[in-house]
Amino acid sequence: MRYTQGKTGRVFVARVEHGDDLLAELNQLVEKEQISAGVFFVIGALKEAALVAGPEECTRPPVPVWREFSDCRELIGTGTLFPGDGGEPVFHLHGVTGKGDLTLMGCLRGESEVYLVAEVIILEITDSGAVKEFDPASGLKMLNFLPV
Template identity: 45%
Template structure:
């Protein structure tokens, strides 16, 4: 375990509308506002996405199990934003995605289209030197603290 202490910086409220590419739009806000470290929450609907529902086996590095959907799903999730060693933002979002009483819990990765509306609250974290570089032993980008 490793941790650091910081303070709350700026807070953003963002709305995505029907058909918007959620992850691309979120990355656009992150880059435009230069949000280097943050947590965010999302509530609303996704029309489609490609998600990871877990590892095939509990080993490192994991082999992800992918699933795609293209019907409206109620969405409630939480995630973090840290940048990698190539100075690109890395969004890590886990969400519960409901459809007619059936809930899929997953890591939302790509191909996201908004259904009706998604509301996002981004809370910037100040005073933490952190990034999310590639972690070869685990096969993923891992939160790493410096300084």
């Protein structure tokens, strides 16, 4: 295991409105407030979204299993935000969606339309040196640490 230590910075509380794209709105907030790293929590509902619900097999790089829905589902999720190779924000949001007896868990990717509301809490992390860098073995941007 490798790790670093950071500090808690600002705390943001946001309401993402009905019909908004959850990830796009988070991206706009992050850019406007210049949040480079943090952890966030989401509770609400999505009308439609696409998730990566695991790999087809345990191989590197993984072949993603995509699942989509468009039937309005409850959502609870948590994620991280760190700067990418070029300084751009890289989100990693895992969530569980549900409706009735249907439950789906995965990594939210692409468009994600909010149904009614999504409440978001962002805890900013400062002075950690944590970044997301491309890892050729996994084919993904993985957490890494730069000197602080």
